[in-house]
Amino acid sequence: xxILAHLLACIAAIFLMEVLLPDFVQYQSYLAVVAAGxxxxxxxxxxxxxxxxxxxxxxxxxxxxxxxxxNTLMVLLVDLLVPSISVNGFWAALLLALLVSVLHxxxxxxxxxxR
Numbered sequence: 001x002x003i004l005a006h007l008l009a010c011i012a013a014i015f016l017m018e019v020l021l022p023d024f025v026q027y028q029s030y031l032a033v034v035a036a037g038x039x040x041x042x043x044x045x046x047x048x049x050x051x052x053x054x055x056x057x058x059x060x061x062x063x064x065x066x067x068x069x070x071n072t073l074m075v076l077l078v079d080l081l082v083p084s085i086s087v088n089g090f091w092a093a094l095l096l097a098l099l100v101s102v103l104h105x106x107x108x109x110x111x112x113x114x115r
Contacts, residue, residue, distance in 0.1 A: 006044070011037030013099040017092075024092035025085070025090035032084035040078045040100070049076050055096065071097035 014033050017025040027033050051070050052059070059066040075093040079085060087093050 004105050005111050007037065009100050009103035009107050010040040010044070013037075013096055013103050014040070016103075017096050017099060021092070021095070024087075024088050025096065027086070028084040032082065034077055036082045036085040039082055040075065043074050043078055044071075044100075047077070066095065066109045068097065071101070071114060075100075 011034055014025065014036055015030075018027055018033075020044070027036070034104060051073070052067065055070060059070075063079060072090060072094045075087060075097050076090070079087040079093065087096060
């Protein structure tokens with residue numbers, strides 16, 4: 001269920017960023033949003049753990065704040081890989097990364113299975 005929540009959070013965050021802040025994120029079609037969301041989910045699942053491990057000393061020195069930079073870099077990587085999505089700069093990618101994190105947290109709580 002966590003996988004589905006994270007996938008939905010990635011897709012919804014890209015869509016919401018374009019709706020709420022159209023100057024920061026643009027896309028050409030809804031299919032592009034789904035493709036970018038799936039790719040962001042894959043990047044967050046496969047690439048981000050390796051990058052976080054490599055940047056662990058820097059993350060510890062900055063008391064965890066560098067993890068925001070890592071998440072932002074993952075969004076910028078997806079922006080490079082999907083040509084029909086445009087994220088306008090570092091700060092827009094940071095906002096998108098924060099929105100993905102917040103939506104993921106809310107969806108996990110919503111779909112939480114009581115034990």
